Amino acid sequence: xxxxxxxxxxxxxxxxxxxxxxxxxxxxxxxxxxxxxxxxxxxxxxxxxxxxxxxxxxxxxxxxxxxxxxxxxxxxxxxxxxxxxxxxxxxxxxxxxxxxxxxxxxxxxxxxxxxxxxxxxxxxxxxxxxxxxxxxxxxxxxxxxxxxxxxxxxxxxxxxxxxxxxxxxxxxxxxxxxx
Amino acid sequence: xxxxxxxxxxxxxxxxxxxxxxxxxxxxxxxxxxxxxxxxxxxxxxxxxxxxxxxxxxxxxxxxxxxxxxxxxxxxxxxxxxxxxxxxxxxxxxxxxxxxxxxxxxxxxxxxxxxxxxxxxxxxxxxxxxxxxxxxxxxxxxxxxxxxxxxxxxxxxxxxxxxxxxxxxxxxxxxxxxxxxxxxxxx
Numbered sequence: 001x002x003x004x005x006x007x008x009x010x011x012x013x014x015x016x017x018x019x020x021x022x023x024x025x026x027x028x029x030x031x032x033x034x035x036x037x038x039x040x041x042x043x044x045x046x047x048x049x050x051x052x053x054x055x056x057x058x059x060x061x062x063x064x065x066x067x068x069x070x071x072x073x074x075x076x077x078x079x080x081x082x083x084x085x086x087x088x089x090x091x092x093x094x095x096x097x098x099x100x101x102x103x104x105x106x107x108x109x110x111x112x113x114x115x116x117x118x119x120x121x122x123x124x125x126x127x128x129x130x131x132x133x134x135x136x137x138x139x140x141x142x143x144x145x146x147x148x149x150x151x152x153x154x155x156x157x158x159x160x161x162x163x164x165x166x167x168x169x170x171x172x173x174x175x176x177x178x179x
Numbered sequence: 180x181x182x183x184x185x186x187x188x189x190x191x192x193x194x195x196x197x198x199x200x201x202x203x204x205x206x207x208x209x210x211x212x213x214x215x216x217x218x219x220x221x222x223x224x225x226x227x228x229x230x231x232x233x234x235x236x237x238x239x240x241x242x243x244x245x246x247x248x249x250x251x252x253x254x255x256x257x258x259x260x261x262x263x264x265x266x267x268x269x270x271x272x273x274x275x276x277x278x279x280x281x282x283x284x285x286x287x288x289x290x291x292x293x294x295x296x297x298x299x300x301x302x303x304x305x306x307x308x309x310x311x312x313x314x315x316x317x318x319x320x321x322x323x324x325x326x327x328x329x330x331x332x333x334x335x336x337x338x339x340x341x342x343x344x345x346x347x348x349x350x351x352x353x354x355x356x357x358x359x360x361x362x363x364x365x366x
Contacts, residue, residue, distance in 0.1 A: 060318040103316040104345075110325075111342040116355060120362045135366040137359045138297060143342045153340055155300045155330060159363045162356060168303050169353045172324055175307050176346070179322050 003087045005033040006049070010091045013050050018057070018102040049088075052080070056092055057099050066092055105146060114150055115142040137162060182265070183230045189269040191219050195231075196277040199239050202335045203246065203285045208299045209331030210235050213338070232336055238274070239335060245278065246285040252278045301329040301337060324349045 012029045015021040030042045037045070052073065061069060070085040080088070118139040137157045144150035157165065184192070198210045212235055216228045245255045252275045259266065259274075304327040310319045327341040344352060 058317045060316070104319060104321050106315050107310060107313040107319060108343060113342045113344050113348060113352065116352065118355060118359055120359070120366055122366065135363050137363060143340065153330070154297050156297045157300050157359070161300050162360045162363060165300070165303060165356050166360060168305060169356060172305050172307060172349065173353065179309070
């Protein structure tokens with residue numbers, strides 16, 4: 001009853017701030033969730049909840065940090081009630097991973113590997129007579145920046161080149177143990 | 180761009196022609212125009228990679244046409260026709276010399292043009308990083324792999340292509356190449 005609108009409000013805030021949904025406006029949220037509230041009152045509530053969610057998401061709080069943070073907020077002048085704290089805690093537990101992923105994506109500005117396909121061909125025609133009937137892998141990589149048009153990179157790898165790549169990829173995997 | 184050939188000193192032009200012939204002979208995967216351009220620039224010559232790439236394409240086309248038509252060095256120089264008077268003498272000399280030495284060994288098959296959409300993998304560089312913090316998130320802490328592929332495009336130019344992968348994406352990438360190796364072995 002009291003917690004449903006708040007929970008939905010937090011979802012709406014997350015939609016706009018983290019999931020890129022520009023359709024979720026303040027007006028829409030007020031009309032749907034707090035129709036009796038005055039616009040100023042609602043704006044203040046939305047700003048407060050948005051600010052809290054921002055702090056929690058920015059620090060990627062774990063449960064301990066979250067509890068300490070929310071408890072402090074309940075003790076503040078003009079803070080939140082313990083009921084509201086409970087709703088926020090539940091919301092964060094459910095959405096933490098997805099919101100964190102969204103924040104990660106927002107900071108990936110360089111080319112990313114969007115997709116990769118491959119097949120193995122038997123080279124039947126070649127510039128070089130000794131390459132005929134050797135198998136080659138044709139790899140297609142879709143590269144691009146988030147939200148921008150992709151570039152398709154199409155490369156040929158013979159067995160030796162695949163080995164070369166595997167060797168380097170093993171190096172990467174090894175270095176990941178340092179993480 | 181042809182007039183930019185004037186800017187290139189003889190020894191650099193000779194090196195360029197050498198690389199082009201080696202590429203046409205399949206001894207090297209491509210011409211490293213970016214690297215050559217940097218060295219030319221370091222010696223004080225003002226030429227950009229775009230111009231050098233164009234010159235490379237022109238000379239490459241010249242040599243492959245000559246190969247297809249089995250031209251001798253003199254016939255090749257004659258084909259340059261009108262261009263000969265505008266090309267610097269040292270460039271014509273280099274072209275004649277390089278063709279004399281290595282022109283015979285080029286075999287250009289008819290389907291060379293048909294394999295034009297696929298590039299060749301040359302090499303790969305990598306780094307593993309962790310993004311700590313950003314303006315939208317103070318506690319990002321996400322690891323990622325950045326890979327730079329050195330690629331020879333169908334025309335023989337070597338370029339770098341970089342991209343980033345998350346750890347799960349990297350693991351998938353690695354797995355795909357292992358599958359590729361397995362298939363290549365069994366074919």
